Amino acid sequence: MKVNVEREKQKGTLTNEQVKEYILKSQQGDRQARDLLVEKNVRLVWSVVQRFINRGYDPEDLFQIGSIGLIKSIDKFDLSYDVRFSTYAVPMIIGEIQRFIRDDGSLKVSRTIKETANKIRIKKDELTKQLGRSPTVYEVADALDLTAEEVSHAQEASKSPHSIHETVFENDGDPITLLDQIADKDGSWFDKLTLEEAIRDLSERERLIVYLRYYKDKTQSEVAERLGISQVQVSRLEKKILHDMKSRMKR
Template sequence: MLNKRVTLSGIDTYHLKVLSAKEMDNLFQKKLQGCKESREEIIAGNLRLVLSVLKQFHNRGENIDDLFQVGCVGLVKAVDNFDPSIGVKFSTYAVPMILGEIRRYLRDNNVIRVSRSLRKTAHKALQARERLAKTMGREPTIEEIAAALELPPEEVVQALDANFDPLSLHEAVFSDSTDPLYLMDEVRDVHNDSTSWMQKLLLKEALGKLSPREKEILHKRFFGGLTQVQVAAAMGISQAQVSRLEKGALKFIKSHMGNV
């Protein structure tokens, strides 16, 4: 579908300009000196990056023009925040930001349409989970929640699954020279493992307890694909501060997840 499109949002994608590495370097130098025309040239010369990212979404039934516009927003942010001195290719920096912008748009606009009945079941399940946790002194299983609601466990899982925003659950979100840290360590099958749903609930709770700055750092690092140096530059703080806040947030999440 995408390859057959020539015009997206009024832009002729078939004749998009491609900038050489030398042209990019020169334009960024001019941009740093305050040249607005150079900024526009960089944006226009990198629209193909947006098209390359859109290929991941072309079979999902989304409005490709809308996604193209959203991807362009990510591209503009990348152009405005990119620092040529960090020694990273612009495309390496820009693609994760474009992808992150599109994913955020899809989440915020509730692409996964949830029926009222599913939302109602999910709400009841969360309430039952809180009640059972207080009386049992531990996190209840999906089977125990389902029994309390007199519903099949599969229906409870389906409702909870539909009620949560998509999260990246199986990626290593922090890694030093020894032990990588996963947000959802040892989660096997989210749909069939009842314990994993308790982990997911705890994860969401933990994320909600982080400070706005910690949330922003984790979002830029693991959804925006930025390095600590890039995050520091974007937020106006030092790389050491980013590292400290990131490690503290991940340590808190890991500790919170240990309650299961």
């Protein structure tokens, strides 16, 4: 079916078939087709931008960055995939915005968390001198009248963010990411829910376990010491977290 760019600009939403035809035209160098796809996906970009509104950045700036991600998704979309373009585009747009925020410095952290993290750092230095060793999370928490989870959260929140696409380890030279670890082999979950959304549904402690295990490549024993629980508990929690995430992705 042939489509006319100028005519479609006057219409509403494009069908999936039309979207793919315009993507093909765009990838073949048709600027009008690309411009139309960008125009028709403005709301998609804004919907992603809403997730980052309270990070201290101008929404218009984030929209411009998100639009770059949209254009990249148009250029890179594999037409042989049996997925909707929006399903592929959303993670690309999110990734572009996250890279911008990371390169700009770090995700904006509230003043309260920053102050808590600074108090923790000072108290850890004091306790290290007193004890002759690094204090445990519980020792720092007791000294500051905080919970162990509050200490862990403040410490991790004040660090630079990491991407789900960063390499966790390499297998015979091939980089393995968190995305590879959790995603099903056939990738069918991608039609339902992005990995970022699944992570966002986790509790603070569960997100911390995922961060330490897959972003920081910590052992279960190291995570257990960090959280003040046993290695067996970490193992059980990790299995439950991955199971729950996969279940959400398949809904």
